[in-house]
Amino acid sequence: MLELRNIYKYYNPGTVNEMCLFRDFNLRVEEGEFVSVVGSNGSGKTSMLNIICGSIPVESGQVFIGNKDITREKEHRRNERIGRVYQNPAVGTCPTMTILENMSLADNKGKIYGFRRGTNKTRISYYRELLAQLKLGLEDKLEAKVGSLSGGQRQAMALVMSTMTPIEFLILDEHTAALDPKTAELIMELTDSIVKEKNLTAIMVTHNLRYAMESGNRLLMMHQGEVILDKKGAEKSGMTVENVLGLFNEISIECGN
DSSP states (O other): OEEEEEEEEEESTTSTTOEEEEEEEEEEEOTTOEEEEEEOTTSSHHHHHHHHHTSSOOSEEEEEETTEEOTTOOHHHHTTTEEEEOSSTTTTSOTTSBHHHHHHHHHTTTSOOTTSOSSOGGGHHHHHHHHHTTTSSGGGOTTSBGGGSOHHHHHHHHHHHHTSSOOSEEEEESTTTTSOHHHHHHHHHHHHHHHHHHTOEEEEEOSOHHHHHHSSSEEEEEETTEEEEEEEHHHHHTOOHHHHHHHHHHHHHHTTO
């Protein structure tokens, strides 16, 4: 279970540009839920993910995983339980290192390196098996620099790497937005497969309403730091892209867009 409780978040506090994004914001995500989050730019989608992952602090409120308050826990400590894939395919991988070195880094997340070798050769066959599932031919390019790969190949790698170690939560921040349509479909299929196979609790921010409707068992729409739509299970299944688009357009008109 993941819970945001009574969250307040200000940007540019104490200045003429001070803005309160979240005011007494609350959200509870149950174990095993796959939550799709949609909303306009500036609605608080990515800020919410950053608060969960510890990338930005909050003025007040609490963040819980299970019964543990992790509000003051550092980002790298939260990463031991949370995997994250970003919009930019370059963020989740190191371009100057090889595929093998990247896989090894992900495989050792949260562990102490000391003076031992960073790459464990006994794990190479395991890395090949993981990469072969992507059907992108990466299993035969272990010595290739990741910077030479396409955006789709790097994003597929980032998704696999984020879930190599035992995690409880997968955070997806518009992870298909920078990809061409064909590659985006591949990444979404891979996402659904990994979430189901590893029984992860996942939160996916997306601007693609079809992905939001087809993936996951819960749908949130955010607007100005609030959740204005929350449908799960049968209620979500009964909705259509047109329903969600209609609500989105209503909000845009009200805001003068």
